[in-house]
Amino acid sequence: MPDSPYADLDRPPLSETALTRALVRPGSLWSSIRVVERTGSTNADLARTVRDDPAEGAVLVAEVQSAGRGRLGRTWSAPPRSGLTFSMLLRPEVPLARQGWLALLVGLAAASAVRRIAEIDVRLKWPNDLMVGERKLAGILAERVDRMVVIGMGLNVSLRPEELPVERATSLAVENAVCTDRDPLLRAILREIESHYREWTVAGGDPDTSGLRAAYLAWSSTVGQEVRVELPGDRVLTGLATGVDASGHLVVRAQDGEHTLSAGDVVHVRRSPETGPPVSE
Numbered sequence: 514m515p516d517s518p519y520a521d522l523d524r525p526p527l528s529e530t531a532l533t534r535a536l537v538r539p540g541s542l543w544s545s546i547r548v549v550e551r552t553g554s555t556n557a558d559l560a561r562t563v564r565d566d567p568a569e570g571a572v573l574v575a576e577v578q579s580a581g582r583g584r585l586g587r588t589w590s591a592p593p594r595s596g597l598t599f600s601m602l603l604r605p606e607v608p609l610a611r612q613g614w615l616a617l618l619v620g621l622a623a624a625s626a627v628r629r630i631a632e633i634d635v636r637l638k639w640p641n642d643l644m645v646g647e648r649k650l651a652g653i654l655a656e657r658v659d660r661m662v663v664i665g666m667g668l669n670v671s672l673r674p675e676e677l678p679v680e681r682a683t684s685l686a687v688e689n690a691v692c693t694d695r696d697p698l699l700r701a702i703l704r705e706i707e708s709h710y711r712e713w714t715v716a717g718g719d720p721d722t723s724g725l726r727a728a729y730l731a732w733s734s735t736v737g738q739e740v741r742v743e744l745p746g747d748r749v750l751t752g753l754a755t756g757v758d759a760s761g762h763l764v765v766r767a768q769d770g771e772h773t774l775s776a777g778d779v780v781h782v783r784r785s786p787e788t789g790p791p792v793s794e
């Protein structure tokens with residue numbers, strides 16, 4: 514379908530100056546916000562800075578990416594200015610064993626910001642997806658570089674149905690959200706991340722004393738469900754997802770006992786049986 518001549522009116526550019534004024538303050542987590550028109554991957558760009566001048570709280574936003582990265586070597590793609598594609602550089606001073614919660618925390622923050630600003634009821638599919646029903650609205654990619662973590666998020670905002678890159682995707686526009694303005698969405702997401710991040714790091718990364726685990730589970734569409742997990746080497750595990758452990762790993766009770774799965778090991782998680790109705794909560 515040809516681009517609408519009004520497409521740009523739907524998709525105003527993000528203002529680096531306005532975002533910086535709103536979010537970068539003495540004492541705030543966010544130390545800089547850069548908006549670039551085009552790049553390969555914001556995660557790759559921030560990862561490169563770690564070797565020279567790592568600044569915790571640096572945020573890089575791209576209006577379009579030509580080589581957006583997803584989990585396990587997958588790609589992330591969206592038309593220019595149709596979504597939020599950004600990465601953050603963080604250095605959580607919590608034990609390594611608890612750092613798996615960082616990506617979950619970012620998902621939780623984004624879910625609650627999306628519900629507040631766009632009034633869309635999203636759920637969190639472990640490990641890294643914001644879902645509307647069975648469709649993916651946003652994905653999160655956490656990559657460790659030395660002692661820092663680059664966390665990237667792709668959120669589908671104004672994509673029209675014919676622009677969705679995969680069948681299982683959706684966007685705020687497709688879901689008839691009350692707001693598809695990227696500026697208030699990004700501000701709300703970054704503010705929520707900052708507040709959850711402070712609580713979590715002050716608690717030394719403990720998901721319970723920080724309240725993170727309870728909050729995350731309230732948004733989870735995975736825990737409490739029968740799941741079918743695809744593992745590397747065409748292995749499949751089916752069982753009941755019973756929780757998320759102190760490391761952020763998914764706990765699945767299968768016939769042969771309990772398994773704990775890390776995000777890096779899991780190829781896909783699906784509700785099982787995939788076509789069945791949701792289990793009531």
Ligand SMILES: Nc1ncnc2c1ncn2[C@@H]1O[C@H](COP(=O)(O)OP(=O)(O)OP(=O)(O)O)[C@@H](O)[C@H]1O
Nearest residue numbers: 583584587588589590591649678679681682781782
């Ligand atoms: N704009 C986009 N919106 C949603 N998905 C996208 C987008 N661009 C690329 N993709 C990719 O499409 C795929 C979605 O397919 P699918 O739902 O089968 O994966 P998945 O099981 O959700 O995997 P994961 O749990 O890692 O996200 C993902 O690999 C995702 O990275």
Ligand SMILES: O=C(O)CCCC[C@@H]1SC[C@@H]2NC(=O)N[C@@H]21
Nearest residue numbers: 554556581582583584652665667
């Ligand atoms: O669902 C996934 O597999 C994760 C997708 C993460 C995409 C975002 S877009 C901004 C940042 N830069 C990237 O190259 N990837 C992440």
